[in-house]
């Protein structure tokens with residue numbers, strides 16, 4: 001099932017639980033605007049290359065639309081659409097004053113030089129500059145893009161509209177980026193895990209964890225779990241998988257990776273078949289890499305008691321059903337990985353105020369937002385006798401529906 005079908009299915013289920021009016025339901029699903037632009041750049045060798053760029057602006061009932069820009073060869077309009085919709089519910093679950101958007105360019109960033117990437121980003125910005133903005137739509141990095149990409153967008157946008165650091169988040173600190181943004185998604189994942197475990201009278205300390213993905217989200221989550229006394233017993237990434245039943249030395253692994261080492265070559269652990277990673281014995285499983293990794297072929301063999309969806313869409317709907325029947329507790333992506341967009345919101349606030357926060361304040365505010373969202377999701381689960389996924393979806397959809405009705409959507 002593709003991500004658009006799965007997201008729309010969860011939305012419809014939530015709309016039914018909430019008893020939403022059928023016309024409002026339909027209207028909430030349809031994107032506000034879908035932009036498709038052609039971006040032609042001169043390559044370094046003098047030839048011309050054309051790429052297609054997208055921006056889907058899903059909903060702005062609660063505030064400016066917010067979402068990442070992805071550079072990937074398989075950027076496809078359906079997926080951008082699903083991710084834009086997901087951002088609408090995610091920002092509402094987190095209760096930050098934003099709607100949802102997502103964008104991307106179909107390109108292989110690894111095959112383009114830095115100057116080609118800069119030209120491509122500037123052309124894309126020229127084509128969409130009058131449709132994004134501080135109070136309209138605020139992009140951020142996603143797969144294949146980074147703080148430098150945001151710096152180019154900021155610079156190009158500012159040529160048309162004057163200096164506007166708040167037009168993008170995830171910028172370099174020197175251009176108004178927020179302290180704590182780099183770790184924010186992983187830190188949010190850990191705050192979410194703590195909130196969930198507390199419900200069961202447990203804490204991170206003493207539990208065992210398996211993590212798929214050791215990039216931005218996975219490596220920060222691993223470090224913070226390690227700091228709190230959790231035992232990370234297995235980790236996998238694109239290179240393979242490693243395990244150590246006594247707990248992997250995470251600070252040493254971070255050092256190994258930052259020195260150019262490959263995960264599967266890390267000493268002090270044993271390499272094993274990556275196919276076994278997600279079904280490895282543990283208390284808590286954190287998928288922090290790709291979507292769709294838990295499916296009907298492996299779901300029945302999962303041994304974790306808790307799954308924290310740090311990646312977007314790691315569990316397909318069939319696996320969701322199998323795991324729920326087994327009694328596995330799943331903390332859904334639209335809540336679990338919201339830490340990144342929450343700190344993006346703090347970055348935007350700091351830029352608008354022209355007053356930057358220290359890292360302690362960023363982290364403390366992030367914890368407050370994550371705790372409060374969890375309490376509100378649980379409230380929805382109790383009112384509607386539903387799973388955490390439906391608790392999160394009903395919370396987000398209800399907030400957007402209320403804002404839409406208050407603004408007078410039929411007028």
Ligand SMILES: NC(=O)c1ccc[n+]([C@@H]2O[C@H](COP(=O)([O-])OP(=O)(O)OC[C@H]3O[C@@H](n4cnc5c(N)ncnc54)[C@H](O)[C@@H]3O)[C@@H](O)[C@H]2O)c1
Nearest residue numbers: 185213214215216217218237238288289310311312337340
């Ligand atoms: N970075 C954020 O702020 C953020 C926010 C919300 C959601 N997410 C989601 O979290 C996930 C990870 O994002 P990230 O920013 O850490 O990405 P990243 O590119 O920094 O890291 C991705 C990790 O996944 C691993 N990986 C790739 N293919 C794999 C495979 N076939 N098997 C096992 N591991 C594989 C890579 O080796 C790497 O360790 C994505 O689903 C992303 O959409 C990220």
